[in-house]
Amino acid sequence: MEIAVLTKGVPDFREGQVSFDEDGHLERGKTPTVMNPNDKFALRAALQTKVRHGGNVTLCSMGPPGYDNILEEGMRDVYADDLVLVSDREFAAADTWATAITLTAALEHMETEPDVVFAGFKTADGETGHTGPQTCWGLDRPILTHVISLDIEPENEVVRAKRLVEGDVDEIETVEAPLPCVVVTDPEFEPTYRRAEHRLELKDLREQTKERAENYEDHLTMWNHEELNLDPDFVGLDGSPTIVSSVDPIPKSPSEREATMVTPDDEEGMEQVLEEMTPFAGGD
Amino acid sequence: MTDREHYEAVVVGAGPGGAAAAARLADHGVETLVLERGADAGAKNVSGGLIYAEQSAPYTVDDLFPDFREEASERPITDYKMDNIAGNRVKTYDLTPLHENDTLWCDAVLRRKMDSWMAERVHEKCRESGGGLLTDVRVNGLLRENGEIVGVTCDELDDIEADVVIAADGVNSELAREAGLMDWDDPEEWFQGVKAVVDVPDGFVQETFGVDEDEGVARLFSGDLFQDARGGGFMYTNQDTLSIGTVFHLDSIVEERAETHELLDALLTHPHLSNWLPEEYDEVEYSAKLVPDSKKVALKEPHRDRLLLVGDAAGQMQAQGPIIKGMNHAVTAGALAADAYVTARGRSGETAGQRYATLLDREGVMDKLRPKSYDWTSGISEHPAMANVMETVAKSPVGRAVLRTGAAESLVERAFNSPRLLSMLPDIKPAYVTVPTLIGEEQGVPVSGESTVETPTLEERIGDLSYNTDIGNPHIEVVDNSWAASGTAVTACPVSAEDFGGGCYRSETVGTNGSEERVVSLDTQPCVECGTCAVVADTEWEHPRGGKGVEYEQG
Numbered sequence: 001m002e003i004a005v006l007t008k009g010v011p012d013f014r015e016g017q018v019s020f021d022e023d024g025h026l027e028r029g030k031t032p033t034v035m036n037p038n039d040k041f042a043l044r045a046a047l048q049t050k051v052r053h054g055g056n057v058t059l060c061s062m063g064p065p066g067y068d069n070i071l072e073e074g075m076r077d078v079y080a081d082d083l084v085l086v087s088d089r090e091f092a093a094a095d096t097w098a099t100a101i102t103l104t105a106a107l108e109h110m111e112t113e114p115d116v117v118f119a120g121f122k123t124a125d126g127e128t129g130h131t132g133p134q135t136c137w138g139l140d141r142p143i144l145t146h147v148i149s150l151d152i153e154p155e156n157e158v159v160r161a162k163r164l165v166e167g168d169v170d171e172i173e174t175v176e177a178p179l180p181c182v183v184v185t186d187p188e189f190e191p192t193y194r195r196a197e198h199r200l201e202l203k204d205l206r207e208q209t210k211e212r213a214e215n216y217e218d219h220l221t222m223w224n225h226e227e228l229n230l231d232p233d234f235v236g237l238d239g240s241p242t243i244v245s246s247v248d249p250i251p252k253s254p255s256e257r258e259a260t261m262v263t264p265d266d267e268e269g270m271e272q273v274l275e276e277m278t279p280f281a282g283g284d
Numbered sequence: 285m286t287d288r289e290h291y292e293a294v295v296v297g298a299g300p301g302g303a304a305a306a307a308r309l310a311d312h313g314v315e316t317l318v319l320e321r322g323a324d325a326g327a328k329n330v331s332g333g334l335i336y337a338e339q340s341a342p343y344t345v346d347d348l349f350p351d352f353r354e355e356a357s358e359r360p361i362t363d364y365k366m367d368n369i370a371g372n373r374v375k376t377y378d379l380t381p382l383h384e385n386d387t388l389w390c391d392a393v394l395r396r397k398m399d400s401w402m403a404e405r406v407h408e409k410c411r412e413s414g415g416g417l418l419t420d421v422r423v424n425g426l427l428r429e430n431g432e433i434v435g436v437t438c439d440e441l442d443d444i445e446a447d448v449v450i451a452a453d454g455v456n457s458e459l460a461r462e463a464g465l466m467d468w469d470d471p472e473e474w475f476q477g478v479k480a481v482v483d484v485p486d487g488f489v490q491e492t493f494g495v496d497e498d499e500g501v502a503r504l505f506s507g508d509l510f511q512d513a514r515g516g517g518f519m520y521t522n523q524d525t526l527s528i529g530t531v532f533h534l535d536s537i538v539e540e541r542a543e544t545h546e547l548l549d550a551l552l553t554h555p556h557l558s559n560w561l562p563e564e565y566d567e568v569e570y571s572a573k574l575v576p577d578s579k580k581v582a583l584k585e586p587h588r589d590r591l592l593l594v595g596d597a598a599g600q601m602q603a604q605g606p607i608i609k610g611m612n613h614a615v616t617a618g619a620l621a622a623d624a625y626v627t628a629r630g631r632s633g634e635t636a637g638q639r640y641a642t643l644l645d646r647e648g649v650m651d652k653l654r655p656k657s658y659d660w661t662s663g664i665s666e667h668p669a670m671a672n673v674m675e676t677v678a679k680s681p682v683g684r685a686v687l688r689t690g691a692a693e694s695l696v697e698r699a700f701n702s703p704r705l706l707s708m709l710p711d712i713k714p715a716y717v718t719v720p721t722l723i724g725e726e727q728g729v730p731v732s733g734e735s736t737v738e739t740p741t742l743e744e745r746i747g748d749l750s751y752n753t754d755i756g757n758p759h760i761e762v763v764d765n766s767w768a769a770s771g772t773a774v775t776a777c778p779v780s781a782e783d784f785g786g787g788c789y790r791s792e793t794v795g796t797n798g799s800e801e802r803v804v805s806l807d808t809q810p811c812v813e814c815g816t817c818a819v820v821a822d823t824e825w826e827h828p829r830g831g832k833g834v835e836y837e838q839g
Binding site for chain 1: 289319407411421440444
């Protein structure tokens with residue numbers, strides 16, 4: 001099985017990492033870049049596929065040369081055999097359309113075209129959820145989204161998946177698609193290993209990938225627009241039809257709140273607290 | 285159904301018994317899968333913790349794991365004493381000769397460090413022979429075909445077939461019970477131990493105990509400080525911690541309705557202990573464990589079909605007065621079980637199980653676990669009338685006078701150091717409480733100083749433990765919640781107590797139709813999986829799923 005996983009570097013939005021200026025704008029320079037958290041689920045699905053069926057996992061991203069760290073993170077924390085970074089000034093400031101065109105070219109440029117391409121559900125910064133499906137359109141393959149569990153039958157060239165359909169009541173659909181295809185994992189995705197041999201293999205692969213991540217550069221390939229045979233007019237800013245007209249900063253929450261301190265020993269005070277809280281006791 | 289997985293050998297549990305069995309199997313080139321329910325080997329394991337290497341044993345742990353002493357253990361124990369305590373009077377006997385009898389070496393250990401180190405070696409070895417070691421997998425039963433055991437079933441994995449199943453799944457072995465080889469019925473067959481691991485500053489052990497880097501001390505405590513509970517206390521020096529604990533006959537805890545954590549506190553706060561504790565008492569871990577009494581439960585035929593039991597699962601825990609040996613026997617038994625399988629495989633006639641039982645016997649393991657002298661004498665010496673006679677004689681002016689003589693001192697010391705006499709030691713109160721107390725009273729000298737130790741509350745002790753709770757999926761269910769059937773669990777459970785609402789078992793009064801009834805309720809969140817309630821209360825008892833429940837960091 002040839003397996004590819006798409007990922008993106010995003011600001012680390014975790015508390016203590018992310019930094020905003022006074023106007024509520026993200027301070028990109030002060031905020032570290034990490035692998036998009038949802039992409040780890042895609043990578044876990046890829047690892048499950050490799051454990052069960054063997055093959056090769058290529059982790060692929062588009063971004064500036066420094067984004068090799070994001071690929072290294074994926075290799076270390078989950079798994080990857082090879083890393084591909086699609087990087088070129090001509091790709092800069094791409095929207096999801098231009099990104100999908102570029103990624104499609106990269107996937108088609110791979111020595112063996114992947115049987116399954118995995119992507120995570122939305123990136124933590126853009127939140128559009130467009131890139132995966134658009135890349136899928138570029139590859140002209142079926143797509144399975146919101147996947148929470150996955151079974152592949154390579155001999156029958158079939159992928160069977162459970163997908164979480166959120167609504168008034170969450171439903172789980174079981175769907176089937178032919179190989180090759182694109183799978184978008186849901187953050188609820190759980191790899192399952194019900195055979196001891198698979199868990200042993202998993203343990204080995206996790207060891208190996210951590211070792212490989214120490215010298216990840218040896219496993220990293222960089223491609224520019226010439227290597228991918230892409231016309232600069234159709235990628236990067238020039239190839240991006242999206243226009244961002246303005247950005248509204250998120251209003252800051254008031255940093256001070258009115259509070260009255262009551263000690264538990266103060267009976268009168270506590271009674272007042274109870275009185276105030278009673279209307280909310282029903283959970284309204 | 286896809287094709288069922290098959291391994292030549294499946295070993296359940298990665299404690300010393302399982303590790304030894306797996307290492308030996310892998311050395312024989314047997315494809316071996318080890319399944320451990322903890323998130324890490326050792327995360328579920330507690331011991332007092334001294335591990336012995338006996339001269340007479342066919343296998344010692346360092347035979348199987350050559351760097352064991354350097355990498356996995358804490359300190360060699362070079363000094364072994366016993367304190368008989370009566371009030372604040374203490375008489376100390378040197379038991380080093382007993383300790384050194386048949387001993388190549390003896391080290392203090394902490395199980396998380398020890399077991400996880402061994403598990404790494406085991407995994408490497410087993411990987412080479414086509415298997416390996418997996419954590420977070422709970423074996424929940426025996427796979428049978430036409431009624432015969434042919435493998436194991438797991439919570440996390442599909443059924444696995446094996447040519448041999450070695451169950452080293454500890455004192456609460458679910459496999460031993462499912463196979464009908466063990467039960468959880470009689471408190472008389474078990475001990476319960478609780479332990480505190482106490483942090484001490486760097487260099488404190490050397491200074492306080494007057495030992496070198498590669499020396500250590502073990503002390504045992506008995507006498508009147510534990511009310512009338514039959515058992516005693518211990519203190520072992522680790523690298524930079526102390527293991528201090530108490531072990532009592534479970535039936536005695538039941539009878540006395542003793543709160544086991546209070547018995548531990550009685551030891552920790554005794555003025556005698558203040559000699560060895562730092563000014564600031566810092567307890568890093570509270571733990572508890574059930575211990576089988578091999579004299580009563582060690583199985584002479586620990587096998588059924590393809591299933592072989594090893595270590596605590598087979599009741600292989602030797603406790604005769606001050607002789608407390610478990611891990612070494614588990615190691616020996618594990619290695620012998622592996623050898624037995626390899627010898628018997630492919631041959632008709634003797635099965636691996638039969639071969640294993642023969643080896644345990646021939647290598648002298650069974651005689652250590654079930655001394656014939658105990659079997660012969662216990663009928664008389666443990667007869668209630670005998671206990672009365674001994675109690676009366678010992679307490680009489682004659683008994684006291686004897687103890688006061690100089691000759692008695694050396695006689696007592698010689699008696700304590702005689703493995704043969706100790707193998708006959710009856711499990712009755714005079715042996716554990718009355719005599720040691722009288723020795724303390726008649727021969728002891730008062731200890732000076734007062735204890736400044738403030739032990740944590742049970743709530744704090746539970747709060748300091750790590751749990752990965754399996755929310756909504758309790759592993760124990762109370763079958764009969766009446767006070768008569770299950771009330772003992774409230775006091776006997778090491779993480780429960782009367783008037784404490786934060787423990788596993790709580791006492792409750794329920795009013796129905798004008799009458800009041802006392803019942804027990806259970807919350808398994810604070811459970812330390814010792815198994816006490818499985819014996820003393822009416823429960824459906826299982827281990828939590830793989831990786832769930834308590835996770836010891838010291839053990």
